[in-house]
Amino acid sequence: MSITKVTQHPTQNEGLIFERSQTGRVGYRLPKLDVEAANIDEIIPAELRRGDGLADVPEVSEVDVIRHFTRISTWNYSIDLGMYPLGSCTMKYNSRLNEKVARIGGYTNLHPLAPEEESQGALELMYRLQEDLAEITGLPGVSLQPAAGAQGEMTGVMLIRALLDKRDGEASKDRRVMLIPESAHGTNPASAALAGFTVKAIRANEDGLTDMDHLRELCDQGGVAGLMLTNPNTVGIFETNIKEICETIHNAGGLVYMDGANMNALVGVARPGDMGVDVIHLNLHKTFSTPHGGGGPGCGPCCCTAELAEFLPVPRVEKTGERYHLNYELPNSIGRVKAFFGNFGMMIRALSYIYTHGAEGLREATETAVLNARYVAHELKDTYHMPFEADCMHEAVFSHKHQTAAGVHTLDIAKRLIDYGFHPPTIYFPLVVEGAMLIEPTESVGRADLDAFVDAMKHIDREARETPELVLGAPHSTRIGRLDEATAARRPVLRWRPDMESLGKSA
Amino acid sequence: MSNIPENLKYSKDHEWVSVDGDVATIGITDYAQSSLGDVVYVDFPRAGDKFATHEAFGSVESVKAVSEIFTPVAGEVTEVNEGLNDAPESVNNEPYGEGWMVKVKMDNPGETDALMTSAEYEDYLSSQG
Numbered sequence: 001m002s003i004t005k006v007t008q009h010p011t012q013n014e015g016l017i018f019e020r021s022q023t024g025r026v027g028y029r030l031p032k033l034d035v036e037a038a039n040i041d042e043i044i045p046a047e048l049r050r051g052d053g054l055a056d057v058p059e060v061s062e063v064d065v066i067r068h069f070t071r072i073s074t075w076n077y078s079i080d081l082g083m084y085p086l087g088s089c090t091m092k093y094n095s096r097l098n099e100k101v102a103r104i105g106g107y108t109n110l111h112p113l114a115p116e117e118e119s120q121g122a123l124e125l126m127y128r129l130q131e132d133l134a135e136i137t138g139l140p141g142v143s144l145q146p147a148a149g150a151q152g153e154m155t156g157v158m159l160i161r162a163l164l165d166k167r168d169g170e171a172s173k174d175r176r177v178m179l180i181p182e183s184a185h186g187t188n189p190a191s192a193a194l195a196g197f198t199v200k201a202i203r204a205n206e207d208g209l210t211d212m213d214h215l216r217e218l219c220d221q222g223g224v225a226g227l228m229l230t231n232p233n234t235v236g237i238f239e240t241n242i243k244e245i246c247e248t249i250h251n252a253g254g255l256v257y258m259d260g261a262n263m264n265a266l267v268g269v270a271r272p273g274d275m276g277v278d279v280i281h282l283n284l285h286k287t288f289s290t291p292h293g294g295g296g297p298g299c300g301p302c303c304c305t306a307e308l309a310e311f312l313p314v315p316r317v318e319k320t321g322e323r324y325h326l327n328y329e330l331p332n333s334i335g336r337v338k339a340f341f342g343n344f345g346m347m348i349r350a351l352s353y354i355y356t357h358g359a360e361g362l363r364e365a366t367e368t369a370v371l372n373a374r375y376v377a378h379e380l381k382d383t384y385h386m387p388f389e390a391d392c393m394h395e396a397v398f399s400h401k402h403q404t405a406a407g408v409h410t411l412d413i414a415k416r417l418i419d420y421g422f423h424p425p426t427i428y429f430p431l432v433v434e435g436a437m438l439i440e441p442t443e444s445v446g447r448a449d450l451d452a453f454v455d456a457m458k459h460i461d462r463e464a465r466e467t468p469e470l471v472l473g474a475p476h477s478t479r480i481g482r483l484d485e486a487t488a489a490r491r492p493v494l495r496w497r498p499d500m501e502s503l504g505k506s507a
Numbered sequence: 508m509s510n511i512p513e514n515l516k517y518s519k520d521h522e523w524v525s526v527d528g529d530v531a532t533i534g535i536t537d538y539a540q541s542s543l544g545d546v547v548y549v550d551f552p553r554a555g556d557k558f559a560t561h562e563a564f565g566s567v568e569s570v571k572a573v574s575e576i577f578t579p580v581a582g583e584v585t586e587v588n589e590g591l592n593d594a595p596e597s598v599n600n601e602p603y604g605e606g607w608m609v610k611v612k613m614d615n616p617g618e619t620d621a622l623m624t625s626a627e628y629e630d631y632l633s634s635q636g
């Protein structure tokens with residue numbers, strides 16, 4: 001596989017740290033030995049030591065290391081650099097204030113096993129966050145333990161399962177069907193399967209909404225434990241029948257789980273608990289501005305009705321009088337889902353976000369997020385195919401249908417956007433839209449950025465007709481050009497090896 | 508225009524079936540492979556697994572997405588195409604040849620009559636727009 005280098009600039013062509021290695025080079029200077037030299041064979045038995053003298057570990061100086069990592073850090077694109085309209089991911093700005101608060105010594109130096117009386121501040125923070133999330137969702141039972149959205153989902157459906165087991169006893173085993181719209185995020189059916197449910201897919205109608213007739217038909221078939229629904233759904237449209245949907249499931253004896261990944265469209269405006277939802281997860285790393293991406297720690301709190309609360313994971317953070325404490329004594333709890341108390345650093349940042357904005361500010365953020373997405377939808381609707389007519393909420397879905405005649409597909413459009421300085425949107429998700437581009441601007445961009453983005457998208461459409469090669473070969477402005485994603489997935493090379501050069505040539 | 512060989516039967520889920528006695532060889536059509544994009548992994552059932560009609564028996568992962576594959580006919584899997592583990596690209600390059608996926612001993616060989624002929628499948632594709 002050959003990689004086309006676009007620029008000669010040394011910082012843009014930094015090699016591997018292994019390639020910087022020079023025998024004998026070190027990044028430290030030790031003082032002279034002022035004790036008697038020990039024989040290493042007597043201290044560490046030979047069989048416990050590697051015998052190759054650390055062959056292939058790069059030998060570099062401190063400045064080598066700093067330049068290497070600083071250079072490669074400039075190849076990154078991040079929300080601090082520009083608009084990041086990755087649909088379903090809510091890549092909003094993560095404020096510096098959150099970071100400042102998260103670095104307060106009282107939090108960073110606290111050991112998770114410190115006794116309760118010495119952890120009152122941390123427990124109070126968790127308790128306050130629980131209270132606020134309960135208020136925002138309209139669901140009073142909260143666990144902050146799950147480490148991500150997917151784990152929050154699994155926790156949520158395990159609560160449903162625990163309630164059904166308690167309510168129905170033996171008969172619960174005949175209630176194992178989880179209904180999930182075909183447009184759902186892949187983690188939904190995965191979570192349901194892990195919790196022991198079988199999944200049945202619900203069709204969508206032409207407007208991109210849950211097909212009510214199909215939903216009723218599936219309920220009539222019996223065995224329904226519940227429904228997992230994203231609202232607004234994954235095509236960015238609000239399920240206007242949500243109350244009727246919840247009623248239908250409840251009448252069938254099931255419970256309603258809402259995937260809260262899209263809560264950035266609802267916070268401060270509408271509450272899932274008021275719509276009839278029984279349990280929801282939130283992604284603090286999306287809606288509540290904690291850092292997101294790169295696999296860093298997330299936080300996927302699970303919020304539920306009072307009826308489900310007895311099953312929440314232990315320990316639960318509770319308040320008696322003016323004291324905060326951890327309650328492990330909940331006999332019906334599903335148990336722990338995460339070590340200690342979850343990703344505490346994310347809880348600090350999320351509460352900081354909530355307090356920074358206050359109730360009014362949160363509502364305004366939601367309104368701006370929806371307005372921004374609708375603005376993009378309005379500006380691009382004549383250029384790019386929109387599969388659904390309904391007004392979108394916080395994100396808008398388009399397809400490549402108007403560009404494919406010129407041989408240009410979603411992937412090419414996404415790659416070309418990089419040349420215009422934008423992170424590409426989410427592509428090929430949701431699967432129900434062929435060649436989908438899911439665009440979520442978030443509230444963190446103003447009119448000027450939105451206009452620049454819209455302009456870029458319109459330019460790309462023009463290029464697709466007039467100079468399709470330009471789009472098909474994109475990106476052109478980055479360090480390296482188009483990558484061969486198929487080979488990377490078919491024959492992944494995950495680590496450097498000294499014989500790599502020769503391997504690369506023979507492959 | 509996609510390639511639709513005349514000697515095969517087709518399902519609405521874009522699988523093809525080639526019949527030899529009571530054994531059906533199943534793969535995905537040229538149209539299916541081209542809409543999926545570059546296939547990077549195929550997840551198979553095991554020989555001996557039994558499936559009802561329309562049940563998902565595996566999945567195809569492409570650079571874009573993971574899609575389930577459904578059995579157009581009920582029966583027991585007798586063989587899977589292990590070659591795809593090393594060369595998943597065969598699904599793209601030769602969907603009707605090296606890219607075959609499984610062989611199934613059919614419970615009811617008559618079931619293939621309900622599948623589409625090449626002409627019917629071609630009409631079906633154009634009606635899908």
Ligand SMILES: Cc1ncc(COP(=O)(O)O)c(C=O)c1O
Pocket residue numbers: 088089148149150151185187230234259261262283298300
């Ligand atoms: C709709 C939806 N549900 C669930 C998830 C899973 O969340 P997480 O990535 O935090 O596990 C995502 C993540 O992107 C999502 O978009």
